[in-house]
Amino acid sequence: MKVKANYSVEKVPSHMRGNPFIEALPTWREEHEIVRLIANVPPANFAITPDMPQTERRSMLKTLDSIYLPNEAAAGLAGAMDELIRNAYLTRNPMNVESVAEMYDDKSLIHQQGAHDSPIAGMMLLEGCSGMGKTRLVRVLLARYPRSIEHHEYKGKKLHTTQLVWISVEAPVGGSLRSLLLSLLDEIDEAANLVGTAQSYADDHRNSNIPKLLKAVGRAAKTHNLGMIHVDDLQRITELRSKRNGVFHFIVQLANVVKCPVIFTGTPEGAAGFEDSFEAIRRMNSDGAFVIPRTQKFASKFAEVLFKYQWTPVPIQPDPKLIAYMVYLSASVTHVMILLHKEAHRIAIRAGDPSLKKEHYTSAYRSRLRRLYKGLKVLRKQQPNSEKAYEDIMMELRKDGFAKDY
Ligand SMILES: Nc1ncnc2c1ncn2[C@@H]1O[C@H](COP(=O)(O)OP(=O)(O)OP(=O)(O)O)[C@@H](O)[C@H]1O
Ligand SMILES: [Mg+2]
Known part of the structure; x- marks a missing residue:
C-alpha cells in the first residue's frame, strides 16, 4: 500500500x-496496544439455521483463516x-x-x-x-x-x-x-x-x-x-x-x-x-x-477460540476434555489445529450430524492429516531432537509437492 x-x-x-x-x-504504540491491534477474532454470531445447505456451511469454514490470535x-x-x-x-x-x-x-x-x-x-x-x-x-x-x-x-x-x-x-x-x-x-x-x-x-x-x-x-x-x-x-x-x-x-x-x-x-x-x-x-x-514456543497453554486458548466458530446446526460448548484432545492431536501446532477444526466440520456436515464430536476430530486426524501422523507423533514425544525430526519430515513432505495447506 x-x-x-x-x-x-x-x-x-x-x-x-x-x-x-x-x-x-x-x-509508535506500546507493546500491549499492538497485541490488541493485531488480534482478529471476528464476532461469531452468524445466523445458522438447521436447513442451511451443506455447501453454505462448508463455504463458511474459510472464516477460520482470518482469525488471528497473537x-x-x-x-x-x-x-x-x-x-x-x-x-x-x-x-x-x-x-x-x-x-x-x-x-x-x-x-x-x-x-x-x-x-x-x-x-x-x-x-x-x-x-x-x-x-x-x-x-x-x-x-x-x-x-x-x-x-x-x-x-x-x-x-x-x-x-x-x-x-x-x-x-x-x-x-x-x-x-x-x-x-x-x-x-x-x-x-x-x-x-x-x-x-x-x-x-x-x-x-x-x-x-x-x-x-x-x-x-x-x-x-x-x-x-x-x-x-x-x-x-x-x-x-x-x-x-x-x-x-x-x-x-x-x-x-x-x-x-x-x-x-x-x-x-x-x-x-x-x-x-x-x-x-x-x-x-x-x-x-x-x-x-x-x-x-514462537509450542505450548499447550497457547494451543488450549487457540482451541477455545476455534470453538467459537461452529457451522453445525447445534453448536456445542466444548468440554475441557475435547479441548485437550484437540491440543493433543495437533501437538500444539497452530496450523494443524485449524486444519483439524475445518476437517472435523466437513466430516460432521457431510454425515448430517447435528453437532461436532470427538469422533469427528479423530476421523479428521486419520484422514486429511494422515500424512502428518509421523511428524506430529515425534513432536509429541518431547525429546530433544523431536523438532528437528518433525522439520525433516515436513521438508520431505514439501519436496513431495505436499502443498502449504497440508
Ligand atoms: N496465532 C495464530 N492465529 C491464527 N492463525 C494462525 C496463527 N498462527 C498461525 N496461524 C495460521 O496457521 C497457518 C500457518 O502459519 P504460517 O504459515 O505463518 O506458519 P509458519 O510458521 O510460517 O510455517 P512454515 O515454517 O511452514 O512456513 C496459516 O494459515 C496461519 O494463518
Ligand atoms: Mg512460513
Missing part, C-alpha cells in the same frame, strides 16, 4: 523529531521491530545535509558499502516450528506500516522522495543467494512501482553476479529509503551444509550494504545453520532472537 506522507510528532521521542521518515510512520512472541517482536525501524531511519535524515550528500555521492556510497564497517542496523531472528505462524506474525506486524510513503514537502521544504518502509521475500527453494538477491530487487521494484519500467532494478540485473547484485540491493535500498527487510524461510538457505559459510558472509554483507534492519524467519533448523558461526549469532542476538 502506498500512502502520502502525513507527519506527526505524536509519541515521537524528542531526539527523533525533525526526521520526516520517522514522523511519517504510524504512531502468540507469545508477538509483543516482543513488535516492540523490537518498531524500535529498529526508527533507529535505522534516525541515521538517515534527508533534511540533514550530510545525509543527502551521502545518498547521492557515489564515492561515499561505495565507501559505506565496505564490508568492514560495523552495521548500524540490526538483525532479528524469529524461530518456530513449521506451522506455528512465523510468516503470519511477521506479515501482520509489517502490515501495520504502509509499504511505501510518498514525500513531497516537509516543513515548507521540498522533499521529493519515496520511503519504502518494508519489503518481504521468501528465501528461494534450493537456497540460491543469487535468486534471493533478485527477489529483493523484484520486491523493491514492486513496492516502488518500477515493474516493467526502464528503471526496474531487477530487469537491469537479471544477469549480474552476486557482488553486483549485493551492490544493487544496497543502492536501491538507499535510494528508496528502505526501512526493513524480511527474509522468510531462512532454513532453505541453510539446508545445504556446504552453503552455510557463504550464507554467513552474505548476511554480514547484506547488513553492511543495506543499513536497515533485516528480520529472518525460519525453523529452528534454519538457525542451527549458524551455530558454528559465533558472529552471526551475536549479531542476531544483539537485536533480537525470538521464538
Whole structure:
C-alpha cells in the first residue's frame, strides 16, 4: 500500500523529531496496544439455521483463516521491530545535509558499502516450528506500516522522495543467494512501482553476479529509503551444509550494504545453520532472537477460540476434555489445529450430524492429516531432537509437492 506522507510528532521521542521518515510512520504504540491491534477474532454470531445447505456451511469454514490470535512472541517482536525501524531511519535524515550528500555521492556510497564497517542496523531472528505462524506474525506486524510513503514537502521544504518502509521475500527453494538477491530487487521494484519500467532494478540485473547484485540491493535500498527487510524461510538457505559459510558472509554483507534492519524467519533448523558461526549469532542476538514456543497453554486458548466458530446446526460448548484432545492431536501446532477444526466440520456436515464430536476430530486426524501422523507423533514425544525430526519430515513432505495447506 502506498500512502502520502502525513507527519506527526505524536509519541515521537524528542531526539527523533525533525526526521520526516520517522514522523511519517504510524504512531509508535506500546507493546500491549499492538497485541490488541493485531488480534482478529471476528464476532461469531452468524445466523445458522438447521436447513442451511451443506455447501453454505462448508463455504463458511474459510472464516477460520482470518482469525488471528497473537502468540507469545508477538509483543516482543513488535516492540523490537518498531524500535529498529526508527533507529535505522534516525541515521538517515534527508533534511540533514550530510545525509543527502551521502545518498547521492557515489564515492561515499561505495565507501559505506565496505564490508568492514560495523552495521548500524540490526538483525532479528524469529524461530518456530513449521506451522506455528512465523510468516503470519511477521506479515501482520509489517502490515501495520504502509509499504511505501510518498514525500513531497516537509516543513515548507521540498522533499521529493519515496520511503519504502518494508519489503518481504521468501528465501528461494534450493537456497540460491543469487535468486534471493533478485527477489529483493523484484520486491523493491514492486513496492516502488518500477515493474516493467526502464528503471526496474531487477530487469537491469537479471544477469549480474552476486557482488553486483549485493551492490544493487544496497543502492536501491538507499535510494528508496528502505526501512526493513524480511527474509522468510531462512532454513532453505541453510539446508545445504556446504552453503552455510557463504550464507554467513552474505548476511554480514547484506547488513553492511543495506543499513536497515533485516528480520529472518525460519525453523529452528534454519538457525542451527549458524551455530558454528559465533558472529552471526551475536549479531542476531544483539537485536533480537525470538521464538514462537509450542505450548499447550497457547494451543488450549487457540482451541477455545476455534470453538467459537461452529457451522453445525447445534453448536456445542466444548468440554475441557475435547479441548485437550484437540491440543493433543495437533501437538500444539497452530496450523494443524485449524486444519483439524475445518476437517472435523466437513466430516460432521457431510454425515448430517447435528453437532461436532470427538469422533469427528479423530476421523479428521486419520484422514486429511494422515500424512502428518509421523511428524506430529515425534513432536509429541518431547525429546530433544523431536523438532528437528518433525522439520525433516515436513521438508520431505514439501519436496513431495505436499502443498502449504497440508
Ligand atoms: N496465532 C495464530 N492465529 C491464527 N492463525 C494462525 C496463527 N498462527 C498461525 N496461524 C495460521 O496457521 C497457518 C500457518 O502459519 P504460517 O504459515 O505463518 O506458519 P509458519 O510458521 O510460517 O510455517 P512454515 O515454517 O511452514 O512456513 C496459516 O494459515 C496461519 O494463518
Ligand atoms: Mg512460513
